[in-house]
Amino acid sequence: MFSTLSEVPPDEPFAVNGAYKRDSNPQKVNLGIGVYRTSDGNPWPLRVVEEAEKELFEASDVNRHEYLAIQGDADFLSLAADLVFGFGDYEGSSRQVAENMRQRVVSIQTVSGTGANRLGAELLARNIRPGCVWIPNPTWANHYTIWDLAAVPKKEYPYYDSTSKAFDFNGTFRTLSTYAKANDVVILHACAHNPTGADPSQEQWKMLAQLCKEKGIIPFFDLAYQGFASGDAKKDAWAIRHIFHDLNQVEFCVAQSFSKNFGLYGQRVGALHMALSANAPTNVSSNLLANLCHLVRGEYSMAPRGGAEIVKTVLGSKDLRKKWLEDLTTMSERILQMRHALFDELVKLGTPGDWNHITNQIGMFTYIGLTESQVSAITERHHIYMLSSGRISISGLNETNVQYVAKAIDDVVRT
Ligand code: LMR
Numbered sequence: 001m002f003s004t005l006s007e008v009p010p011d012e013p014f015a016v017n018g019a020y021k022r023d024s025n026p027q028k029v030n031l032g033i034g035v036y037r038t039s040d041g042n043p044w045p046l047r048v049v050e051e052a053e054k055e056l057f058e059a060s061d062v063n064r065h066e067y068l069a070i071q072g073d074a075d076f077l078s079l080a081a082d083l084v085f086g087f088g089d090y091e092g093s094s095r096q097v098a099e100n101m102r103q104r105v106v107s108i109q110t111v112s113g114t115g116a117n118r119l120g121a122e123l124l125a126r127n128i129r130p131g132c133v134w135i136p137n138p139t140w141a142n143h144y145t146i147w148d149l150a151a152v153p154k155k156e157y158p159y160y161d162s163t164s165k166a167f168d169f170n171g172t173f174r175t176l177s178t179y180a181k182a183n184d185v186v187i188l189h190a191c192a193h194n195p196t197g198a199d200p201s202q203e204q205w206k207m208l209a210q211l212c213k214e215k216g217i218i219p220f221f222d223l224a225y226q227g228f229a230s231g232d233a234k235k236d237a238w239a240i241r242h243i244f245h246d247l248n249q250v251e252f253c254v255a256q257s258f259s260k261n262f263g264l265y266g267q268r269v270g271a272l273h274m275a276l277s278a279n280a281p282t283n284v285s286s287n288l289l290a291n292l293c294h295l296v297r298g299e300y301s302m303a304p305r306g307g308a309e310i311v312k313t314v315l316g317s318k319d320l321r322k323k324w325l326e327d328l329t330t331m332s333e334r335i336l337q338m339r340h341a342l343f344d345e346l347v348k349l350g351t352p353g354d355w356n357h358i359t360n361q362i363g364m365f366t367y368i369g370l371t372e373s374q375v376s377a378i379t380e381r382h383h384i385y386m387l388s389s390g391r392i393s394i395s396g397l398n399e400t401n402v403q404y405v406a407k408a409i410d411d412v413v414r415t
Helices: 012-022 045-058 074-085 095-103 111-128 142-149 167-181 202-215 237-244 283-299 307-314 316-347 372-384 402-414
Strands: 105-111 133-138 154-159 187-191 219-223 252-257 271-274 365-367 391-393
Touching: 012 271, 045 307, 074 095, 074 105, 074 252, 074 307, 105 111, 105 142, 105 283, 111 142, 111 219, 111 237, 111 252, 111 271, 111 283, 133 142, 142 202, 167 202, 202 219, 202 237, 219 391, 237 252, 271 283, 271 307, 283 391, 307 316, 307 391, 316 402, 372 391, 372 402
Parallel strands: 133 154, 133 187, 187 219, 219 252
Antiparallel strands: 105 271, 252 271, 365 391
């Protein structure tokens, strides 16, 4: 019966990760999958997460294994939405203003960022029927799979300028303003673009947001690195907050993940937020939520509760939230140090090429600029693993291996 199944290529980050694990060479380096590693090359359960886990364990709540509502944990969702949209910042001036803003967002707990992207795509595909989804080229490869499954036609906009090694604003703006139509969806990485680490400036975000408003394009933000990118959760949500507060009639989606910024990769913690126009009729949000719950119930009933309890415990406590910000700084600073270390080593070696993009790009990844055959060579000759596009996960670098990696890059660039 299954002999007729078509062949499906393996998912690249996980395939590269598997190949790294199977390699027995002691000098091997994993720059493939996007996970944080300490300077010893180990995973890092955030200190604040361990503290919250201890608290939860000691509380030993008898309800801890009960079902959640289909929507998820209401307190977790409200804290998650606050983190994205910054409602709390408005509370000081007017509780009512903050409350009105909250009413404009419909949130549902999801199986991390992938689940949020998938649920949002399915909801839009079934109900809004977009003509197409505009996907940045390049992007996180799973965006293609997610929108394939939702059966929405896919088109690409040119995201990356390989000459300047930066965001291709002109190409993006020209493509969307010429070809995108009302009701099309556009995928936007809210910060720390995966795989390039190249982001729009605030001025560019403003122009893109205005374009979406004028043309009726539906922005779909993928927010996988809030706080992880710059160490500042507010800064990393700037584009979303701008569009929500300053262009308050634009309706859009945000897929939020807590994998990277809480180090809760395998716990699958996330949320989908649907931002409604300030003019939306009052009954829209309850019906939208009912539609989302209907999809979730049919797929997996509800998102898992364990990891969300941890995030809720941290974000709901002033003291723990402060510690979380410290942990974010630890991670983002180590990444920054490694960017500089790799850059310095390549400059020291006189490796042909311009390497400034390594320190200009932000977040977990850099598009290092190796060709596909140079990537194969670096893996074969030096046991260094990265995606075939030349995307490297900076957090796989540390004081012990950065010189080795720089020498290997030097080798494959010269030969
Ligand atoms: C990556 O891009 O390597 C990470 O975001 C892991 C994933 O889910 O693909």
